[in-house]
Amino acid sequence: MSNYHKEEEDKIHSYSDFLSDRQSIPNSNISSSSSTISNDNEPKEYLQLEKTETKKSLKELGVTKEKPPPEINDPPIEDPIFPEEYHLETDTGLVSAKTLESLGRTISGSHHSVTDQTEFVTFKVNDPENPHNWPMWKKWFYTFLLTWLVVAAAYGSSCLSGGLFTINEKYGVSTEVSTLAVSLMVFGFSIGPLLWGPGSEIIGRRPIYFISFGLYTIFNIPCALSPNIGGLLACRFICGVCASSALTNVGASLVDIHSEETRGLAIAFFSFSPYSAPILGVLVNGFISVNTRRMDLIIWVNMAFAGVMWIIISLVPETYAPTILKARAKKLRKETGNPNIMTEQEAQPLSFKEMVNTNLVLPLKFVFTEPVLDLVCAFIALIYGLLYAFFFAYPYIFGKLYNYKDDKIGLMFIPVLIGAFFAVGTTYILEKQYNVMLKKRKPVPEDRLIGAMIGAPFPCIALFILGATSYKHIIWVGPASSGLAFGYGMCLCYYSFNNYILDSYAKRAASALATKVFLRSGLGGAFPLFMTAMYSRLGLQWASWLLAFISLAMAFIPFTYYIIGARLRAKWCKEDYTIHYD
Structure with missing residues (x-):
């Protein structure tokens, strides 16, 4: 930045002439703003200059007339001028x-600002x-903290299922209530994602x-102190x-936070949390x-857990690039007085x-217009539903057969956690293989389905084991062991299908994920x-x-998609939502 005194201003016929000549400055353009300073009590105008990229430097960075497609997590802007920003x-x-x-980029009439x-x-x-650009230790440290935030939310969802009789006793209601x-x-x-998703953007x-x-x-x-149900x-x-x-x-x-090379493994840890944390509850x-x-x-215990995570998550820095750059633009506007510095x-x-x-509209619209997404979401919804079904099937089974109370019944879920841990180990191997493949060829969304193909049969196996061992003469280890297979298949399927949705609906990832969460x-x-009525009857x-x-019928989905998924997406999807890189 430099100041031009009054005698130097004579050399510049006009502010616009100066701007038109700024390409001549080596290695940069110059961004200009005017301000006023006081010298001997006499205000004078001066130009405050910032370097900007030139046509040459942008070409060296790979920016051309052709705009690349938006990437995952880009803000939803129609026809962006500078999607690389x-x-x-x-x-x-x-x-x-x-x-x-x-x-060659064109500022159309819609770009009014x-x-x-x-x-x-x-x-x-x-x-x-x-x-x-964060060091890898920092990325994984914040990944760990964010994962525990998911644990806190999922833990709260199931905490009362570990003691429904306490609600019955306090309010005099039935278990159905x-x-x-x-x-x-x-x-x-x-419902929450319809609020928090756009809010974060x-x-x-x-x-x-x-x-x-x-x-x-x-x-x-108020949950703890409510006088009525x-x-x-x-x-x-x-x-x-x-x-x-x-x-x-x-x-x-x-x-x-994570690039393509480490994103899949991070999503695997994320996938472990919403499915395993309810078991802790x-x-x-x-x-x-x-x-x-x-x-x-x-x-009160749930509140304490949530409160601790509330404090911890407040220490995690902002990760969303548009928000980080908006803060920087605001700072630059204040420092330079140039109102034209902004993000797209x-x-x-x-x-x-x-x-x-x-x-809101697009996620709900996807339910009726995107059968490829619907089938994937249906499988994920089935797995999630089965997890919560176990919270009510286990008390009925172990209470009826062994007269166990909620404390011992909770121990029966430990095999589910063990199976989920094995799934995380498997995803680490799958991610290493995926990264090797990335060096050989361009990936397609169906490459993400290997984990789902491995995991899909296991929920079915778990339920057959649970049914076959639900007899009084069989020791409790039999039905409890079904949790190993279920936990393993559950986490593998969710990890795999989550990545598949991100890759196959990359241009509309936020809407597609909202559809998934809703279903x-x-x-x-x-x-x-x-569940209780079904087991009773x-x-x-x-x-x-x-x-x-039902799980057996759904298990064919990942195998079918892996073989003919590209053709199904071409035929059934309203448009190509994937991102192609040359």
């Missing part, structure tokens, strides 16, 4: 819209604020975590809406309920109508409502076997 690292950190025009004076902010080379305390929080998981991940988990922590208080159920639903930010946004945060609170018979203590998301903010379409949580909340064996046959 959030991933490109430049020497100066500024790219002029005028320079982009010189490369973008002019040829606009300067787009980018990350600088080796920028420490770019999450992709107290079951709603579990189902309604899971139903809340399906506007104000960032970190503020959304802070707001939502703060509310989740607070709403545990209606208050408890209403507050549990609100808890589900608030806690769902972890289930919705943590996956996006991991994509913010049943395990821990089974002992609390049997030994204290206090429903409020179960809630600031220049082209989504209207309310566009936000509703992307985050998954809907079925997860519905299963507990009829069909019997211990055929209730499990009916679910096994």
Whole structure:
């Protein structure tokens, strides 16, 4: 930056003439802004200059007339001028819209806030604020913390299922009514993403975590103190809406942090949490309920867990590139007085109508127009529903056969956790093989289905084992061992299908994931409502076997997609949602 005194201003005939000549400055363009300073009490105008990228430097970085497709987690902007903004690292950190025009990019009429004076902010080379430049230890440390946020949310969903009788005793209701305390929080998981997903794209991940988990922590208080069952159920639903930010946004945060090489393994750890953490809720609170018979203590423990995670997550830095760059643009505007420095998301903010379409209408529309996505989501929803079904099938089976109470019944879920740990080990091997494949050829979404093909038969096997061993003369180890197969298949399938959705619906990843969460949580909340009645009427064996046959039919989905998935996507998808890189 330099100041031009009055005698030097005579050399510049006009401000616009100066701007037109700025290409002549070596290695950079110059971004200009005017300000006023006082010298001997006399105000004088001066030009404040910032270096921006030139046509040559942008070409060297691979920027051409052809715009690349948006990447996963890019803000939803229709027809972006500079889609590389959030991933490109430049020497100066500024790219002029005028320079982009010189490369052949066109500012259309819809770009009402973008002019040829606009300067787009980018990350600088080796920028420490770019999450992709963080050292690997830092990436995995924050991955660990974010994963525990998911654990806290999922733990809360099942905590009361470890002591439903405490609700019955406190409010004088039946088990059918107290079951709603579990189902309604899971139903809340399906509504929350419609709020927290778009919110994180506007104000960032970190503020959304802070707001939502703060509310989740607070709403545990009326859950514990509610004088009637209606208050408890209403507050549990609100808890589900608030806690769902972890289930919705943590996956996006991991994509913010991790590159293609490590993203799959990070998603594997994320996949472990929402499916395994509810088991911790049943395990821990089974002992609390049997030994204290206090429903409020179960809630206070859950509140403490949520509160600790609320504090911890407040320390995690922002990971969403558009939000980081918006803060930088705001700082530069203040320092330079140049109002033309901005991000494209600031220049082209989504209207309310566009936000509703992307985050509400489109996810619901996908349910009716995207059969490829529907079948994948149906499998994920079935697995999630079966997990919550186990929370009510196990108490019925082990209570009827062995007269176990909730504390011992919680121990029966330990094999599910063990199976899930084995699944994480398998995903590590699969990810290493996937990275080797990346060096040989371009990936396709179907490459992500290896894990699902391995895991798909296991829920079916688990349910057949559960039914075949649900006899009084067979020791409890038999039905409990079914959890090993279920936990293994459950986590493998979710990890694999989650990555498949990200890759096959990359251009509309946020909407596709919202569809998944909506369908998954809907079925997860519905299963507990009829599980006890189903086992009572069909019997211990055929209730499990009916679910096994449904799982067997669904197990063919990943194999079918792996073989003819590309043809199915070409035929059934309304458009090609994948991202192709040359």
